[in-house]
Each structure stands twice: as C-alpha cells, then as structure tokens.
C-alpha cells in the first residue's frame with residue numbers, strides 16, 4: 001500500500017474527473033434573456049452527455065480502424081475489434097434510449113427557450129460528423145439542405161480535419177480490403193462461386209416446383225409468386241455477375257467491391273465453421289451499428305416532429321423532412337444487409353471438401369499424427 005502511495009500521487013474523485021469544469025458547463029440562456037425556462041437544463045445536459053458518448057465512440061472506433069490498417073490484420077486483434085464494436089453498439093443503444101428522456105420536454109416547454117438557440121443545432125456537432133465520416137459516409141451520398149455542404153458550419157481547422165478523414169480509408173473501406181483478402185474462396189477442388197451458383201439454381205428450381213405443385217393457390221396467385229421469384233433470380237444474377245456488380249457500384253447502388261462481397265457472402269454462409277465465427281461476429285456488429293444509427297436517426301426525427309412539429313430547425317433545415325431523409329439515405333453498411341438476400345438454406349449449402357473443412361476448424365494434435 002505504502003509502495004503505491006510513494007509511486008503515484010493520490011488523487012481526489014472530484015479532481016480526477018474534473019467535475020468542477022464539467023458541472024460548471026451548464027449555462028442557461030433563458031434567465032439572461034427572459035424568464036428562466038426549467039427544461040433548458042435538461043436540454044443542455046442531454047446534449048453534453050451525447051457529446052461525451054460520441055467521444056468514447058470515436059476513441060473505440062479509431063483504435064479498431066488502426067488494427068485494420070495493416071495489410072495483414074493480426075488475427076489476435078479480431079477478438080478485440082469485435083469486443084470494442086460491441087461496446088459501440090451498447091453505447092448506441094443508450095443514445096437511442098436517451099431520446100425517451102428528451103421527449104419529456106413538451107412543445108410548450110421547449111418554446112420557453114427555443115428562440116434563444118438560433119442558429120445553434122445538432123447539425124453543428126463536429127463529433128457526430130466525425131463518427132459518420134470515419135464509418136464511411138461520403139459527402140456525395142449525403143442528404144443536403146439549401147445545397148450547403150455540411151462542413152461549412154465548422155471552423156477551417158475542423159473542416160480540414162473532416163476532409164482529411166473523408167480522404168483516408170474509412171471503416172467501410174478497411175473492411176472491404178479485409179474481406180477482399182478472405183482466403184478459401186478458390187481451392188483446387190473447390191470453386192466457391194461455381195458451387196454457390198449451382199446451389200442457388202437448385203434452390204430456385206425447387207421453389208418454382210413447389211409453387212407449381214400447391215393446390216391452395218389460384219393460377220393468378222401462382223403467377224404472382226413466380227414473378228416474385230423471377231425478381232429474386234435477377235437479383236442473384238446481378239450480384240453474382242462481376243460486370244453487373246461493377247455497374248451497380250458505378251451508379252452508387254453498391255459500395256463494396258465484388259471480391260469483398262464474395263468474401264462477406266462466404267463468411268455468412270459458412271459462419272458455423274469455427275474459424276469463420278469471429279469474422280461473422282465482426283460483420284454482424286457492423287450491421288448492428290448501421291441499424292442502431294438508422295434507428296437513432298428515425299427516433300430523433302420522430303422526436304423533432306413531436307416537439308416542434310413541421311417548424312424549420314434552428315439550423316435552418318426543413319426539420320422533420322430533412323431528418324427523415326437522412327434516416328433513409330445515410331446507411332453505411334447497406335451492402336452487408338444485402339447479403340441476407342443472397343443467403344440460401346443450410347440444406348442447400350455446397351459441401352466443403354474435407355481438407356478445406358479441416359482448415360476452417362480449430363484442431364490440434366496430441367500425439368505424433
């Protein structure tokens with residue numbers, strides 16, 4: 001005990017957490033400009049809490065991205081990456097849940113201090129933009145309002161930082177490179193793509209036969225189901241044909257390269273194999289992050305509708321409509337969601353040759369084998 005005392009100076013809770021600064025950072029404007037508005041305290045605190053969590057998200061995300069910057073990702077890091085991505089999803093759930101607290105501010109109570117806020121807005125949250133940009137949201141895919149580039153609300157130095165971040169590899173691009181390196185897709189006696197295409201054809205044939213054989217559907221209903229199957233068919237074809245995939249990439253309908261998409265598909269299909277379990281979890285966490293961010297955007301838009309109705313935002317946007325469009329458009333890992341369309345039942349999955357199955361398992365020898 002005395003050893004520790006000698007080595008490290010003691011520190012008080014209040015000083016370590018710099019609580020004097022933190023707890024002196026809530027300066028309400030309403031008492032200065034008119035009558036004190038009770039709910040302005042909550043309004044400030046909740047924004048500050050969000051910003052603190054954004055700081056933690058950036059801290060975790062940057063460390064994960066660092067692990068993926070090498071051409072050869074150290075496999076030991078995958079577990080840590082999954083663990084930290086999981087933490088980010090837990091934080092995002094808290095961020096979504098916090099909207100319940102925010103919604104205890106009624107429209108009338110908000111109007112007690114709203115006029116003092118112009119032109120301040122969450123639109124000016126630098127850390128929120130950093131999270132979006134680091135994950136992979138590119139400026140060309142952003143919803144804008146009044147045709148103003150999103151970074152104009154920041155200082156020159158902050159704009160530059162966002163610009164540099166946008167030009168560096170994002171999480172999406174780092175994952176793309178990692179997926180492109182997925183081994184096992186081509187082994188002498190196992191060509192994943194060919195085996196998969198055959199399995200898809202098989203599955204679609206069976207579905208066609210099943211529709212044809214049902215006796216509870218009318219001819220028109222059968223036709224409708226066949227047509228629907230036709231469109232799934234087209235979707236499989238377009239995603240599995242490299243040229244078509246590249247056309248969709250050029251149009252901005254897809255973001256992940258063909259090779260990376262195949263890697264993600266392989267991991268998802270054979271995720272029961274021991275070696276693929278961690279990579280599968282990693283991809284699932286990214287899907288979770290995308291889903292939770294989208295949920296936050298929807299909840300924030302709904303909350304705005306509830307508190308200010310169709311009024312414009314303090315930052316000058318159309319308010320609810322603008323926010324709703326960001327929820328629809330600002331998906332980052334949509335290609336990973338798309339993989340679900342390409343999944344086939346376990347029963348249809350091409351059987352892996354023994355040597356490949358062995359490479360995908362954890363095994364060790366105790367004797368002289």
Ligand code: HEM
Nearest residue numbers: 046047050121122123125128304313314315316317319326
């Ligand atoms: C009464 C509470 C709130 C209202 C009425 C509100 C309203 C709005 C509106 C209308 C916008 C669109 C930009 C504008 O015209 O200003 C916006 C953007 C935004 N708000 Fe809020 N907000 C509230 C609370 C919060 C909180 C607590 C946060 C947490 C940080 C937040 C974060 C954001 C962010 C990040 C954006 C930018 C969204 C984007 O451009 O994708 N807002 N808010």
